[in-house]
Amino acid sequence: MFDQIIIDEKNKYILSKAIDYNRVNHCYIFVGPEGTNKRKTAIEFSKAILCSVDNKPCNHCTSCNKMDSGNHPDFIEIFPLESSIKISQIREIQKKMNVKSYEGDKKVFIINNCETMGIPAQNSLLKTLEEPNAGVYIILISESKERILPTILSRGQILYFNPLDKETFQSSLRKKYSLKESLLDDVYELSQGCIEKAENIIKNPEEIDQFKIFRKYIFSIMKGDYSQIFEFSKWIKDEKLSNEYIINNLLILFKNALYAKVNGSLNVYKEISECLTYEGFHDIIGNIIILQGDLKYNVNLQLQIERLLLRIQEEKLINDKGHRNTV
Template sequence: MDFNDIIGHDNIKNNLRNAIRNENVAHGYLFQGAKGIGKKRMALTFAKTLLCEKSEDNPCDTCPSCLKFESKNHPDLIVEKPEGKSFKKEQIDNIQRDIRTFPYEGNKKIFILEDIDKMTKEAQNSFLKTLEEPPSYVVIIMTVINSYSLLPTIVSRSQLIKFNQIENSLIEYELKNKYNKDEKQARFIASFSNGIMGKALKLCESEEFKVLREDLIEIIDDLINKEKFRVFTFSDFFEKNKENIDDIMDMMLIWFRDLLFMKEIVNEDLIINKDKISILTNECQKIPKDKIHDIIKVVKRTKNDINKKVNFQLAIELMLLKIQEV
């Protein structure tokens, strides 16, 4: 594992490598970005490079330090994440104690703290003292989805690095060349993942997601074909897959977006569900453009209502009935 194995985030990779080359590594880093976007992988690669005995800005993969790192047995790498919903006081105490202990090997000791926003305010205040005056050999890399929940002083004492979504084309290329997905599969997964490589890889390997998508497409097709008496049966699917409701609603929005694009006769390359083009073509002939617009509004409104914790079953049943009405 080295920087060349990380897809996208070129500016971040270059900045971190330059910091190592120029001996300008900060004591505290705050990696901010969506879940699955690559924060932890970047943190681990950065840590591995800092601990490497030979290389200047990329791990050599052959020195004793790199070998210990790959076997997850390096004494100077400490990775901590919340136990349950938050960091426990014992964890913070242990981290602070370990920070004051000299490296066992080399001249660096690296701490990777995941989901730092799950520290209580009390724990953040306690940890802040360490972050303000860390020993010279310590590098602390913290990850967070959003830094707004952190104490401003923790953010100001760290070098904030924001991870943005990577280009779909990079994800698509990776899925085709390393994970043997055909062009249509790779395109759908890349587009649905919204620039988040971790999500793409998870979906790529998930049989459950494939079944979920097929079942949903069948339900949408039945709704468009006015299978009126099955609406309440369809709602059981949503209830059963409640924990995946965000993905389900997003798939619905993408599906109707594709129908809209087909109505407008746009470039077929813009169609995300390209592997289901025959179903889309058939549905496109049965539903007017203005009705597709109405359905998209209904789905968006339902997604918003669900996020506001309204009655789930009622929201879903109303959505399904409205889709049939239009």
């Protein structure tokens, strides 16, 4: 199980043992940022739960074949409708939980993006978790634990899916793909250790070239070249880059630069790390995170992004002077 999925070894171990010893809990909660293979893991685990023979998942019984073709009647997965998991969806799956399973004696339900569930939906789900039907297994997938009621969290086994550290990340990718070492560094930088993002980048290597151009513009802006703000704005328009792409990449760049400053790393970020004070970095990163939050409201962020770039240059001047102006 999980041969083809790169995740933390600890999670692989916990889930494999649960299957091997036939001690699967009725509820699991997979928590971690986007791109950490939570859903792929949940599907593979479901396949093993539903598999009808030994050595689960066997990959050739009727149940495994149905899982592979994406239409197993006892495997039900829900996603947010519009932007959230609705109470009506929870009621719908509760009805399905009361119907006898079609194939064997088990049913698996996956609820994706649980962090989008409102309190009424969560309370409705809680009732199910408190009195689970025999043979019903539920996997909740969430990007954060904070938005889930503690009463729900206490009913399931929580597994954390974190971005991988550089060494684990690179050795896992080396096993699965044949890549140049320099490419591995770029992929790590761009995906921040999130393996699904990394695998997408490996399939679309032109993303790396684009990121390098992006990085070059931001570095010039950080060094105080005012004209680059306009050049950059023109470039993002020509390339039709989304606000989401721009904001996420800015966050990657500034986090990497701050990391280089803290650790004195001798990488491509070294020079840039000296352009801003610690205070400056925290200020800029804070601003980027605010913009990231605004993304979901679909506001026009172009102007705010330009303001942010000017702000970076102000922070650079503060850094060069060696002090902040006191008002």
